[in-house]
Amino acid sequence: MQRQATTSMLVSSIRPLLIPSCSAKTATRRMIHSSIRVRSHENPLGIPRRNPNPAPTLPRRGAGPPQKSRIKGVKQIVVVASGKGGVGKSTVAANLALSLLTTSPLPRAPRIGLLDLDIFGPSVPKLMGLENAGDPQLSDDNKLVPLQNHGVKTMSIGYLLPPNPENDSPVVWRGMMVMKAVQQLLFDVDWKSAVGQGKEDLDVLVVDMPPGTGDVQLSLGQLVSVDGAVIVSTPQDVALVDARKGVGMFNKVSIPMIGLLLNMSHFTCSSCSTPHELFGSSAKFEKAANDLKLDVLGKLPLVTSVSDGGDAGRPVMVQSSKEGEEVRSTMREVGRKVWEWLGSRTVPDLGVRG
Numbered sequence: 248m249q250r251q252a253t254t255s256m257l258v259s260s261i262r263p264l265l266i267p268s269c270s271a272k273t274a275t276r277r278m279i280h281s282s283i284r285v286r287s288h289e290n291p292l293g294i295p296r297r298n299p300n301p302a303p304t305l306p307r308r309g310a311g312p313p314q315k316s317r318i319k320g321v322k323q324i325v326v327v328a329s330g331k332g333g334v335g336k337s338t339v340a341a342n343l344a345l346s347l348l349t350t351s352p353l354p355r356a357p358r359i360g361l362l363d364l365d366i367f368g369p370s371v372p373k374l375m376g377l378e379n380a381g382d383p384q385l386s387d388d389n390k391l392v393p394l395q396n397h398g399v400k401t402m403s404i405g406y407l408l409p410p411n412p413e414n415d416s417p418v419v420w421r422g423m424m425v426m427k428a429v430q431q432l433l434f435d436v437d438w439k440s441a442v443g444q445g446k447e448d449l450d451v452l453v454v455d456m457p458p459g460t461g462d463v464q465l466s467l468g469q470l471v472s473v474d475g476a477v478i479v480s481t482p483q484d485v486a487l488v489d490a491r492k493g494v495g496m497f498n499k500v501s502i503p504m505i506g507l508l509l510n511m512s513h514f515t516c517s518s519c520s521t522p523h524e525l526f527g528s529s530a531k532f533e534k535a536a537n538d539l540k541l542d543v544l545g546k547l548p549l550v551t552s553v554s555d556g557g558d559a560g561r562p563v564m565v566q567s568s569k570e571g572e573e574v575r576s577t578m579r580e581v582g583r584k585v586w587e588w589l590g591s592r593t594v595p596d597l598g599v600r601g
């Protein structure tokens with residue numbers, strides 16, 4: 248019952264696409280399939296036909312950009328992003344959330360959340376060891392209750408999709424459905440509640456962004472007041488170019504930049520103890536940061552226990568392997584810098600949504 252309610256929340260706003268009486272899990276599946284059907288009706292390649300009667304494109308009088316708001320139950324928000332895919336955003340986001348738990352200047356244990364905004368490739372359930380945690384429950388006021396592990400409350404579209412033991416069914420959604428899902432993840436989660444927890448606001452919500460500079464980034468920047476962004480990049484030119492674009496996009500939507508984080512900067516060979524810059528010199532990265540007038544928050548080495556830990560749902564921050572110590576100490580330093588940034592920031596007086 249609870250399970251059905253949870254998923255039906257997700258699909259409620261696109262109900263016209265669904266058969267009203269079907270169960271919520273079935274509904275979600277139909278939602279996915281109907282998206283494919285719509286696509287195949289348009290033309291075999293799924294490219295939209297030119298609309299013979301295009302809607303007027305002139306802006307309506309008084310229709311400015313949407314008003315930014317804060318998320319209910321969340322004091323401050325930090326996003327982890329990059330223009331490029333696969334550079335380690337999700338890994339950094341999970342480890343940053345865990346690092347914030349141990350580096351807080353607060354006189355009590357901090358309350359940290361992790362929101363996965365990657366609709367097409369959610370990673371948080373796996374990284375946080377919550378892949379088989381079941382569906383999120385609903386709170387009394389019909390909000391999604393986050394799932395928690397390693398002391399961090401989390402939410403992801405991955406918790407809401409139909410079971411997929413093979414992990415091989417992609418989400419095939421049109422932009423409208425993606426944006427509905429993003430809005431629900433942003434505003435329909437009860438961050439104050441979690442099983443066995445008190446009812447206080449989260450101190451920090453870390454948001455794991457999808458790659459690119461598209462709809463999700465734009466919507467987040469326009470709808471939510473974000474307190475700072477950490478941009479992750481690897482040393483290669485292709486990643487740095489996209490990281491610059493990511494910074495440019497966040498500047499456009501007035502998301503303040505905390506700094507850049509270089510991931511996979513080097514690999515230290517166990518036999519010769521020499522750090523090797525496998526993917527290129529970190530000097531290029533430093534120059535890019537300098538050109539953008541941004542701080543370098545840290546340089547994370549390439550370490551097997553980071554990827555193994557991610558796959559096993561035990562991020563390196565909760566491991567004690569000697570190999571991961573350089574990553575842990577760097578991430579603790581990043582955590583302290585993020586707390587310092589957040590502490591120095593005046594929280595804008597905006598409306599709360601959620």
Ligand SMILES: Nc1ncnc2c1ncn2[C@@H]1O[C@H](COP(=O)(O)OP(=O)(O)OP(=O)(O)O)[C@@H](O)[C@H]1O
Binds near residue numbers: 333553555
């Ligand atoms: N410092 C590191 N050392 C070793 N492996 C790493 C490191 N950082 C990330 N990885 C591995 O690189 C892969 C990609 O990382 P991750 O999924 O976090 O990237 P992403 O930027 O979130 O990708 P996407 O753009 O697809 O969301 C994962 O297998 C992860 O375990």
Ligand SMILES: [Mg+2]
Binds near residue numbers: 336338368
């Ligand atoms: Mg990711």
